[in-house]
Amino acid sequence: MIKAVYIHIPFCKNICSYCSFCKIYYHEKKVEQYLKSLKKEIETYYRQEKISTIYIGGGTPSDLNLEELNILLDIIKLLNKEKNYEFTFECNFDITKEKLQLLKEKGVNRLSFGIETIHSKYLNLLNRISNKKEIYSKISLCRQLGFHNINGDLMYAFKEETIPELKEDLNFLLSLNLEHISTYSLMIEEHTKLYLNHEQNCDEKRDSNMYYTIHHILKKNHYEHYEISNFSKKGYRSKHNMTYWNNLEYYGFGLGAAGYIDQVRYSNTKSIQHYFNGKYRYEEEKIDRRNQICYELILKLRTSDGVDQKKFLEKYHTSIEENYFIDDLIKEKSLIKKENKIYIPYDKWYVMNHILERFVR
Ligand code: SF4
Known part of the structure; x- marks a missing residue:
């Protein structure tokens, strides 16, 4: 049963230098044309399931004007929602009070802001504009308007x-008292x-040093x-992203969006002309x-939850060991087997991709 929907709004008023x-x-x-086509796509593929998480990402969805946002949020009405649904909207800090009020009114209950860094030399490098004062005042406005689940990207x-x-950036994020923090290495x-x-990319040693600095500081701060790459206060994990990490199915609507339905992973076209013409699926x-x-x-x-062996057995009627030889990984402590769970310990998270590669065949 599909419970998650991702909607991609590809428009940005400013293009960041690192953006892929x-x-x-x-x-x-x-x-205008895009929203019409998006509505048609949802009407074509959505099968009326009850949805528990919606994520509008981009692009910069908050760059849409009030009228466009109203149309977009009316399209969302096509989705049947569960009672305690999570509805995330990605924003830029120049979002206005009127737009935030509209989002609140239309059921958005989680906001995600790209903070990235407070250092102007790095913001210039990224071609992003923001400053501490603006961020503080926008986050406090969001709080006043009743948004109590906010993510910031670092x-x-x-x-x-x-x-x-890096510590200055982290201290700034901590001062905002956000419920969720997502981190990305450039x-x-x-x-x-x-x-x-x-x-050039930063060298690996420094990158790893920074990764664990973030881990220790955020952990120390509960x-x-x-x-x-993700941190949350208790009870504020991203339900939407947990759909992906729990290998559950989801709809992806919009230009370049990816989805997973009926055991088919698909990606949409990245050509706006094809999208306007209703040629949604690419692969x-x-x-x-x-x-x-x-x-x-x-x-x-x-994830820190790792794999529950009992649930794995129930789902696939086979054990992990029957499919993979994991003894070496356990011996070298890249995998921990404890009670019913198999997971990668934190001290190996920086090299996680190398460990996971051993499962790809
Ligand atoms: S706002 Fe996001 S999508 Fe738009 S250019 Fe910057 S990184 Fe890319």
Whole structure:
């Protein structure tokens, strides 16, 4: 039963230098056409299930004007919602009070802001504009309007970044008292402005140092490190993202969105013209049983919960050991087997991808 919906709004008024996401410059006429096509896509594929998490991401969905936001939020009415649904909306700090009020009125109950860093030299490098004062006042406005579940993104591992600079960013985030923090190490991806400018990634040793600095500081401040890059206060894990990490099915609507339905993983076209013409799907892959098991392990092992062996057996009628030889991983303490659970210990999270590669076949 599908319970999660991701909706992609690809429009941005400002393009960040590191961005490799599916995005285009904001353009009123295009937004109008896009929303029409999005409505058609949802009407075509949505099968009336009760939805427990909705995530509107982008792009910068908050760049839509009030009228466009109203149309978008009316489209969301097509979805039947469970009583305690989570509804996340990605925002920029220039979002207005009127837009926030509208989101609140229309049922959005979780906001996600890209804070990234407070250091102007790194903000300039990223081609992002924001400042501490604006962030403080916008977060406090959100609180006044009744938003009590807010995520902030933190970016780190700029080539010249020092640990004291990272600590300043972390202290600032802590001062905002956010319910959830997502962290990203800056990766220079092909076709981005940073790549074309020959910017370099930070070296691995420093990157790992920063990763564990974040882990220790946030943990000390009562955030649970529940997924390789995500931290939350008690009770505030992202329900939507847990859908992905629990290997459950979900709809992905919008330009370039990905979804997983009836054991088929699909991705939508990244061509806006195709999208306007209703040619939504670009690629589909049927996930056979062997790959389902592989996904189940590599997604769940990203989390502090790890894999519950009993549930795994109930779902697949086979044990992990029958499919993978994990004794070596256990011997080298890359995997811990405790009670009914198999998980990767925190001290190995930085090299998690190398461990997970051993499950891909
Ligand atoms: S706001 Fe997000 S999607 Fe838009 S350019 Fe920046 S990183 Fe990319």
